[in-house]
Amino acid sequence: MPGVTDRVVIVTGAGGGLGREYALLLAREGAQVVVNDLGGARDGSGSGHSMADAVVEEIKAAGGTAVANYDSVATVEGAQSLIQTALDSFGAVHGVVNNAGILRDTSFGKMTPEAFEAVQRVHLFGSFNVTHAAWGHFREQGFGRIVMITSTSGLYGNFGQANYGAAKLGLVGMMNTLAIEGRKYDIKVNAVAPIAATRMTADIASAEFLEKLPPAQVAPIVGYLVSEDNQDSGMTFVVGGGAVHRVQLFANKPVLFSAVPTLDEVRENWSRITDMSDAQPGVNPAG
Numbered sequence: 001m002p003g004v005t006d007r008v009v010i011v012t013g014a015g016g017g018l019g020r021e022y023a024l025l026l027a028r029e030g031a032q033v034v035v036n037d038l039g040g041a042r043d044g045s046g047s048g049h050s051m052a053d054a055v056v057e058e059i060k061a062a063g064g065t066a067v068a069n070y071d072s073v074a075t076v077e078g079a080q081s082l083i084q085t086a087l088d089s090f091g092a093v094h095g096v097v098n099n100a101g102i103l104r105d106t107s108f109g110k111m112t113p114e115a116f117e118a119v120q121r122v123h124l125f126g127s128f129n130v131t132h133a134a135w136g137h138f139r140e141q142g143f144g145r146i147v148m149i150t151s152t153s154g155l156y157g158n159f160g161q162a163n164y165g166a167a168k169l170g171l172v173g174m175m176n177t178l179a180i181e182g183r184k185y186d187i188k189v190n191a192v193a194p195i196a197a198t199r200m201t202a203d204i205a206s207a208e209f210l211e212k213l214p215p216a217q218v219a220p221i222v223g224y225l226v227s228e229d230n231q232d233s234g235m236t237f238v239v240g241g242g243a244v245h246r247v248q249l250f251a252n253k254p255v256l257f258s259a260v261p262t263l264d265e266v267r268e269n270w271s272r273i274t275d276m277s278d279a280q281p282g283v284n285p286a287g
């Protein structure tokens with residue numbers, strides 16, 4: 001079984017929550033893991049080494065191989081230094097799990113440009129920075145596995161998370177193109193929207209509900225997607241509570257107008273335009 005044995009995988013934000021579970025599972029399966037974490041609070045403030053160090057210690061105590069990295073993925077330099085940690089420690093990089101994240105929730109009217117930007121910087125730019133720094137290595141070796149950690153907040157929307165939802169669906173958009181560009185280099189790019197009890201979700205649901213969502217349940221799907229076994233690319237999965245769904249965009253049959261329609265004609269056809277009963281998986285008409 002090729003799996004992830006001896007593969008070098010970077011997990012960003014792996015000092016706690018879901019990222020820690022991804023790192024533990026990958027190490028158990030024989031991967032050499034770079035445990036990245038800035039070590040700050042849920043809103044992105046502060047930093048420290050103890051979170052990443054604790055996970056590395058845990059992996060080593062269980063007989064696994066891991067190294068800590070404390071760089072912020074939100075900067076180009078931080079991401080480059082993270083890739084360098086993988087190269088210096090293990091001589092290669094084969095997989096990236098873009099998991100690091102922060103929250104700055106507030107209803108849209110109260111959302112400051114700073115709260116919008118801070119979330120894009122970590123989730124969207126952070127995933128770009130790390131993936132971009134790894135991309136050349138993946139192309140050169142003709143192998144790479146990338147998992148974008150997205151969210152149902154981006155796929156479906158969630159009150160108070162316009163900044164977060166925009167960043168998370170942006171990652172699916174980035175994945176769609178990278179799946180195409182990575183095809184001839186055996187670079188597979190997929191997205192996972194986890195649902196799990198972590199510090200991020202601690203105050204948004206009842207303890208009873210969260211009990212059914214251990215983060216360890218998400219890890220095997222992420223582990224499979226970064227493994228050599230995975231041959232799929234450009235797919236999105238919602239994973240949590242023991243369930244795995246694949247999510248995809250569908251498009252209905254187009255309503256055709258022989259000439260530029262009037263507003264009246266649009267109104268008359270609106271129920272047909274919005275009817276999804278005959279929908280099929282969407283394809284890029286320009287692609």
Ligand code: NAI
Nearest residue numbers: 013017018038039040072073099100101151195196198200
């Ligand atoms: P978490 O807060 O425990 O994990 C996020 C980690 O990222 C933290 O350890 C934090 O220190 C680290 N981090 C933050 N900014 C960083 C930066 N600039 N550079 C490096 N590391 C940084 O929360 P959780 O729930 O484990 O979240 C992990 C990922 O899963 C996030 O991307 C989150 O948006 C996503 N997610 C989680 C869901 C859930 O149900 N818990 C739902 C949907 C998505």
